[in-house]
Amino acid sequence: MGASEQEIEELYRRRYVAFRNVIATVAGGREPARDVVQDAFAQAFRRRETFRGDGSLEAWVWRIAFRIAFAAAPRDLAAIESLLEEAFLEPERDPDLVYAIRSLPPRRRLVVFLRYFGDLSYEEIAEACGISEGTVAATLAKARADLLAAIDREGAER
């Protein structure tokens, strides 16, 4: 099967910002995320012949990016949290929502980022993360409920 050079380049040009924004949440900021995404696409380009085509090309590149990001990211949750706080989510933009996002368990939070920053479908999130679509749906439902409640609470307090 394999993927063509053009397909990978097209994916990169179309989706680079989404990749960088999502990866920034696990790599600790925009600059390290940029490095991870460049490396991920470089690796995908080199290994394009090995793409088996049993899922989408985008999900395959997401998996490569996650592998690189998780190997490079601090494993300590506290460190990830501090990087998130300092380097990516700017609380002054939307303090209540940022706080609500930070209160989500890590896995739930990442699925939210993939859905809303990465604009991935349930199927693509499942493929990228190696979890079932049902788990994606349940995780997103819980996360949405938490985040909407935070927004709702903020509205009620005003």
Added chain:
Amino acid sequence: MTRHGDSLLAERLSALEDPRDDSDWEDVLRRALEQPLERSRRFRGRRALLIAAAIAVLMLALGVALAATLGGFSGWLSGKPGSPASPTEQSAFQQANARSWAAFPTGTKLRRLIVTRSEGSTYRLFGFRSGDEICLRLTVDGADRGALMSCIPRLELVKAKAPAAVALVDAPAGKARYELTGRRIGGSRQRVRIRSGLVSFGVTADGVSIVELLYGRHRGRARVANNAFLYIRSNHPYAGVTIDRISAGESGNHLTAVPFAGRPYEPFTSHPSMNVPFGPSRVDLNPPLRSIEWIRHHEPRGLSLAQAHIPRSSLYGAHSYGINFARVIQPDPRNHVRVVMTQVGRRNALCENWIVGARAVTGGCFGFENGRLFSAGYAIPGGEESGAVSGIANDAVARLDIFLNDGERWPVPLKDNAYVILVPRILLPAKLVAYDAQNRVIGIQTLPGI
């Protein structure tokens, strides 16, 4: 949830996105084409090794400087922090210890470290040293009645790089009780609150007077006394809001971050980190197939199940296959963890059970006939910061070392083919390396991070 709610959320979240496009396809091509795959891998491996070694040297220097400033952990390594427990407190411990399947030596003396009250309950933190373990025991009287125990390996404190070592984080004190709270929104919105207090405790270096903990928007200070700290979250904390930062130091000085693993965590379990930059990466020799001769001949080594007060029915394989032979081995007689080695079923499969808590048993069965040298598992009762790396090795293995992710190498107690060592989760992933009698590397197994 309504479609309106979803689009509102999408709109608010999109405002947080960084729209800047700094893409550079030429850079991707350079990265892809300038370095062939294999060379790139080797280069990265070497670079990772160099970086890791440099970090280890830096951390060691920093740790030494820090230890010198704060006096190290001499209170725990060579002293006796706190005061002797009262006869009643000592007697309660001895009774609980006698009931345990993994008891400490009978002469173990408790030291009282911290006593405090919170929401109608009295919390008493005790400590003691036993072999290569520094153990803390928390008892709670009142509404949250119960007891918790957690141990830290002594070696963690010898070359400690932080001014405190965490034993347990966010554990429910006594019996955990939960309640649903909050408003219901669209029939799906309620939060879980923990009605029992959540406790975190550990040991501190000499001179430490402040231990600060952060969780959610809150910042709290632990009780610090007698080279220990204890923090109680007793205001009905929400489940999911966990402690995410701990720092410690002297009053008036900058606080230093204390590493801890927290609850077992992995964003996507399909990608556990296996990168251990230290230790041997290849074996010197593939030894011939070996078994464990003393088990084959049913030699009565260690203790019988009856002598160790362990019911046969609690062991792995007891119900499905039947146990033909079982012995309880204590690889390090000064430590409390035991390994039960059994032969089960008609084919006499070799099984192991690790006993790491008062009643905690886990295990599995495997065979050496396919060339395996040793089994390896990791048990964390109650989400403790340190867990027992344990297993059994065949007769070809003369000794085992564990290479931790900070560059330290610890010898692993091995006796009668059973081994066990307490390892902090922050030092995983790690490599378990087996040597033969001629000191040649004959087996390597990587233990993933948890």
